[in-house]
């Protein structure tokens with residue numbers, strides 16, 4: 001714990017609480033409840049100061065993983081290390097990890113200030129400096145003026161800020177947040193996302209953040225761990241997940257995409273129903289596969305003339321005018337759906353529903369994933 | 372919890388037209404069976420003017436009885452809290468079946484008559500009772516212990532009867548404590564003991580208060596138990612009032628009743644004020 005109160009005149013009013021981001025490592029961490037496995041051997045490796053988000057559908061094991069990091073659950077097997085120290089069996093109150101809960105879990109009998117002072121007092125900080133540091137923390141979340149209020153006298157967003165201040169006030173190396181914005185409406189959520197990112201950057205802690213909102217994950221994170229059925233399907237940056245998904249689950253979960261079933265032939269040719277690409281999957285085993293197309297890499301034309309890359313014959317089954325672009329849902333002759341987002345400038349007179357068209361894409365834009 | 376919790380306050384009663392009518396049966400009941408007798412009692416106590424009050428208040432005997440009454444009720448309340456809190460806590464932490472079992476045990480006294488229980492205590496505690504016979508029989512004691520006709524006897528009998536009034540409100544309050552608050556306290560660095568002191572106990576405060584209030588006020592009016600298990604020095608105000616009534620000294624009995632009522636209300640007023648001050652200070 002380091003308090004750099006004399007922050008060498010960097011001119012900002014905040015940023016006076018500063019933690020040393022910890023390195024977090026999970027190795028083969030596994031947890032089951034009775035017969036059902038909630039988390040299958042998860043490996044994670046976080047750099048100091050990194051913001052990692054666990055993203056995944058309900059019941060995929062995100063909270064269970066977080067609880068094992070926090071120490072509320074003991075893994076059946078595997079090792080959790082924090083800054084090189086094995087903490088797998090350390091009781092939660094000795095871990096020095098800050099945590100924000102989905103329902104905030106503020107102590108209802110204590111004012112905002114006393115709530116924030118709590119972790120400091122638990123660490124034996126004397127009352128006067130605990131108070132000073134709690135006031136600093138509340139200042140960082142812009143809540144100084146409400147320090148004396150009880151939690152029930154605060155709005156959801158304000159309670160959220162208190163919970164955040166309480167989690168970082170003791171300058172923990174690691175901050176855990178389990179869907180901290182789940183209870184807020186969309187507008188407030190977006191404000192709080194920015195706020196949380198700012199505060200986390202200022203404090204400097206390593207962060208593990210849980211959400212099932214993909215926009216939130218894409219906005220906030222350095223890297224995202226996509227969870228599915230207790231596995232981490234892919235761990236990558238937002239860009240990496242979007243550009244290079246390694247499983248169809250990730251491709252479907254992050255952003256919009258169309259999936260066409262196909263066959264990889266020996267030699268790397270990919271053949272679908274009504275389309276094919278030559279030698280685009282040269283390093284793949286022959287067999288069944290799926291072609292993933294992002295909607296913005298698909299163009300829609302009246303006919304196949306002058307199409308250089310791949311194309312498939314289709315009918316327009318729906319058109320949506322979305323301001324800057326037109327969104328098409330196309331139906332191929334094999335009955336598969338292809339989505340296309342065409343900028344308005346390229347589609348001055350959009351195709352109508354029922355029109356017969358050709359959906360085209362560049363071979364390198366298609367992602368071929370083995371089944 | 373998306374909006375201030377204050378926004379989910381109950382809708383005002385007047386939204387239901389004539390909603391207060393719902394309270395009418397209880398109000399009538401209280402008016403007829405409590406308020407009216409109370410007024411009659413007040414009137415009765417003034418039959419001989421205020422002289423009854425000055426007699427009552429200046430009598431050292433009555434003063435001592437009042438003091439014994441308050442002290443006994445206070446002691447019973449403290450003992451009930453001391454043994455009731457851990458009991459309620461164990462209930463709160465137990466599995467469903469254990470919990471039901473513990474609840475049944477604490478409710479058991481309710482299912483037998485007060486008189487029977489007091490006589491049962493006599494059978495246990497008296498000089499030739501089970502406890503003393505066993506102790507002398509085994510040879511641990513030469514003389515029987517003075518268990519009955521003492522303050523100890525009164526306290527044992529009263530605590531036995533009053534314990535459920537402490538345990539039930541405590542348990543109900545503990546059940547409503549959000550587990551996640553305890554997890555939060557742990558994650559913020561609180562050891563189990565400090566978590567208990569700083570979070571669990573304060574959140575149980577409402578139950579402690581309700582339980583203590585019930586036990587204390589009910590204890591003030593005890594009559595049979597101290598009469599059977601206590602000696603002359605343990606005489607409580609209830610017994611004295613009963614004596615006065617039996618001797619047809621109705622004004623004195625009424626004045627004693629009024630003093631008890633006023634004293635209780637003043638005492639409670641002081642406690643409530645002190646508690647709300649303390650609550651503000653810790654917030």
Ligand SMILES: Nc1ncnc2c1ncn2[C@@H]1O[C@H](COP(=O)(O)OP(=O)(O)OP(=O)(O)O)[C@@H](O)[C@H]1O
Pocket residue numbers: 033037038056057058059060061062063064065212
């Ligand atoms: N205490 C428990 N006892 C039994 N099963 C549990 C327990 N906690 C979690 N599970 C199960 O483990 C799996 C993973 O749960 P977990 O809470 O980690 O999901 P999650 O990814 O956090 O989901 P959500 O987004 O809904 O919060 C689920 O199938 C859940 O039913």
Ligand SMILES: [Mg+2]
Pocket residue numbers: 062063064178
């Ligand atoms: Mg969860």
